[in-house]
Amino acid sequence: MAFPLLVDCDTGIDDALALAYLACRQDVDVVGLVSSGGNVPAATVHRNNLALTGMLGLDAPVALGADRPLVEPPIFADDTHGPHGLGHAQVPAPARDEDPRSGAQLWVDLARERPGELVGLVLGPHTNLALALEIEPELPRLLRRLHVMGGAIHHRGNTGPTSEWNIAVDPEAAQQVLASFSAAPRRPVLGALQATEAIVFRAPELDRLEHLARRSVHPVARILADAVRFYFEFHEADGFGWTAHVHDPLVTAHAVTGDFAGTRPLAVDVELAGTLTRGQTVGDELGRWGREPNVDLLTEVAAEEFVEHLLATFEAGLD
Amino acid sequence: MAFPLLVDCDTGIDDALALAYLACRQDVDVVGLVSSGGNVPAATVHRNNLALTGMLGLDAPVALGADRPLVEPPIFADDTHGPHGLGHAQVPAPARDEDPRSGAQLWVDLARERPGELVGLVLGPHTNLALALEIEPELPRLLRRLHVMGGAIHHRGNTGPTSEWNIAVDPEAAQQVLASFSAAPRRPVLGALQATEAIVFRAPELDRLEHLARRSVHPVARILADAVRFYFEFHEADGFGWTAHVHDPLVTAHAVTGDFAGTRPLAVDVELAGTLTRGQTVGDELGRWGREPNVDLLTEVAAEEFVEHLLATFEAGLD
Numbered sequence: 001m002a003f004p005l006l007v008d009c010d011t012g013i014d015d016a017l018a019l020a021y022l023a024c025r026q027d028v029d030v031v032g033l034v035s036s037g038g039n040v041p042a043a044t045v046h047r048n049n050l051a052l053t054g055m056l057g058l059d060a061p062v063a064l065g066a067d068r069p070l071v072e073p074p075i076f077a078d079d080t081h082g083p084h085g086l087g088h089a090q091v092p093a094p095a096r097d098e099d100p101r102s103g104a105q106l107w108v109d110l111a112r113e114r115p116g117e118l119v120g121l122v123l124g125p126h127t128n129l130a131l132a133l134e135i136e137p138e139l140p141r142l143l144r145r146l147h148v149m150g151g152a153i154h155h156r157g158n159t160g161p162t163s164e165w166n167i168a169v170d171p172e173a174a175q176q177v178l179a180s181f182s183a184a185p186r187r188p189v190l191g192a193l194q195a196t197e198a199i200v201f202r203a204p205e206l207d208r209l210e211h212l213a214r215r216s217v218h219p220v221a222r223i224l225a226d227a228v229r230f231y232f233e234f235h236e237a238d239g240f241g242w243t244a245h246v247h248d249p250l251v252t253a254h255a256v257t258g259d260f261a262g263t264r265p266l267a268v269d270v271e272l273a274g275t276l277t278r279g280q281t282v283g284d285e286l287g288r289w290g291r292e293p294n295v296d297l298l299t300e301v302a303a304e305e306f307v308e309h310l311l312a313t314f315e316a317g318l319d
Numbered sequence: 320m321a322f323p324l325l326v327d328c329d330t331g332i333d334d335a336l337a338l339a340y341l342a343c344r345q346d347v348d349v350v351g352l353v354s355s356g357g358n359v360p361a362a363t364v365h366r367n368n369l370a371l372t373g374m375l376g377l378d379a380p381v382a383l384g385a386d387r388p389l390v391e392p393p394i395f396a397d398d399t400h401g402p403h404g405l406g407h408a409q410v411p412a413p414a415r416d417e418d419p420r421s422g423a424q425l426w427v428d429l430a431r432e433r434p435g436e437l438v439g440l441v442l443g444p445h446t447n448l449a450l451a452l453e454i455e456p457e458l459p460r461l462l463r464r465l466h467v468m469g470g471a472i473h474h475r476g477n478t479g480p481t482s483e484w485n486i487a488v489d490p491e492a493a494q495q496v497l498a499s500f501s502a503a504p505r506r507p508v509l510g511a512l513q514a515t516e517a518i519v520f521r522a523p524e525l526d527r528l529e530h531l532a533r534r535s536v537h538p539v540a541r542i543l544a545d546a547v548r549f550y551f552e553f554h555e556a557d558g559f560g561w562t563a564h565v566h567d568p569l570v571t572a573h574a575v576t577g578d579f580a581g582t583r584p585l586a587v588d589v590e591l592a593g594t595l596t597r598g599q600t601v602g603d604e605l606g607r608w609g610r611e612p613n614v615d616l617l618t619e620v621a622a623e624e625f626v627e628h629l630l631a632t633f634e635a636g637l638d
Contacts, residue, residue: 154473154474155473156602157605160607161602161603161604161605161608162599239605271594271596272594273593274590274593274594274595276590276601277601280596282480283480286557289480
């Protein structure tokens with residue numbers, strides 16, 4: 001009984017790992033992708049998504065998202081993901097067509113077609129989901145649930161000193177999504193940096209991806225290895241050593257399986273005004289705001305177990 | 320070879336523990352106290368400081384600090400420290416006179432009298448030190464070094480969701496002190512919540528204080544036990560259980576001995592503009608600002624060892 005999933009992502013090295021993971025799973029049906037600006041420009045993300053979904057046999061519509069955040073000019077992370085978004089890998093020209101709708105419209109259409117069934121997964125900035133909420137304010141009640149990779153709660157940021165990339169790119173969008181989804185029947189599940197940074201690839205994991213790339217005929221196996229090698233080089237340059245934090249796959253796998261992490265309810269909001277802290281997610285652990293919890297925060301990550309699961313899924317599915 | 324110390328504090332339960340600790344030590348010479356508004360109004364703090372120093376045999380001048388922060392109206396923490404600042408304890412009417420100077424002037428005068436020798440210890444808001452810097456901009460170079468209890472770096476706040484009390488009361492003052500002391504020969508030592516919350520009193524520690532109060536003739540022994548019992552009641556009401564975080568003594572003991580914690584350099588600044596994060600201390604772990612480290616942050620706290628040291632010091636000195 002595969003469930004329908006819409007993925008909104010800014011592919012992106014770890015986004016590519018997440019898409020490959022989804023393609024390898026039988027228990028989820030990817031029914032749509034939205035190409036979000038973020039790690040690289042939306043048009044580059046779109047090309048990556050069209051090419052990867054083609055190679056991965058995911059035939060869901062892929063719609064282009066907005067080319068800029070709601071308020072600020074776009075920023076990109078070429079240093080983290082390479083100029084094409086996939087590190088040392090480059091995808092071939094896509095063999096399939098884009099969906100003509102906007103990313104926001106795809107959110108709305110897919111949710112309306114399956115009221116109460118569609119699961120949303122945001123692995124990039126929240127721009128397109130915020131725009132979708134302008135078209136269809138009932139979206140939080142039309143979705144079955146929402147999973148988000150984003151934010152850092154009482155944790156060093158990876159963009160500003162306390163801000164995480166997906167939120168920092170478009171803080172207004174993230175704030176609007178959190179506010180709107182406080183009316184959802186189920187709290188969004190938020191995978192923030194303190195959870196996703198528990199997922200660390202080191203030399204043995206890169207070796208396994210390289211080994212898979214050498215023995216597999218699946219073109220995506222080579223792309224993942226070349227992409228992740230670049231990710232290691234970036235993390236080394238940023239002071240973390242020969243390693244990579246692999247954010248999106250954990251949130252994705254938790255959305256599919258419910259495994260590999262627990263959750264705890266928390267009231268979370270986004271700082272929009274700070275000089276030093278704009279784009280920071282703030283969690284109110286002690287109830288100072290007097291608000292109900294509005295997210296389920298990923299916690300207690302089974303990191304080793306998940307890394308093994310992820311690589312084994314690739315080895316079985318991209319063979 | 321006792322070194323000269325000026326203490327600027329908002330006594331306050333944990334401030335009282337710090338003052339009692341200092342009075343019990345032979346290796347430090349308290350040469351001045353500044354009564355800072357904070358936990359309770361400055362006038363109430365002043366009364367506590369005059370009475371406690373009298374009972375503790377500390378004959379240093381005690382000067383009244385400003386009655387409000389630099390910009391915002393004052394806030395107080397009656398819930399945490401009780402209306403008189405010492406929980407269930409009340410001090411007798413002070414038997415000694417205040418120093419006629421302002422708190423800011425006392426900072427300046429004592430530093431000028433001992434250029435390069437005076438150590439400063441701020442256990443409350445930074446208001447008076449910021450005012451002293453207006454009188455004497457050379458203060459960072461006149462002091463031997465500065466130790467501060469304040470802030471929370473990537474850690475739940477105890478005032479706002481991400482802000483710590485001493486900084487949240489007067490963020491502008493804290494920001495100005497940090498900026499001015501970037502010109503100091505030695506970086507200020509910052510004991511933030513993630514270090515000081517490691518110092519936890521539980522039932523056995525309260526029992527030891529109660530036992531000391533019963534057997535000792537020293538009036539401060541009873542005051543500490545009655546104050547700390549209130550502190551336990553507050554922490555229980557705030558969701559932490561029958562326990563108390565004892566912030567100021569760790570920073571104080573580290574300033575005196577150099578023991579019980581390590582330090583690591585970090586660039587830290589104070590958010591003044593945030594809607595959710597005003598008063599938050601932000602630490603730039605990954606060098607995003609391109610600034611030199613401006614504090615030595617307390618880390619690697621030897622919590623059990625310190626708690627034993629603190630209680631043993633009271634048992635030996637307040638007997």
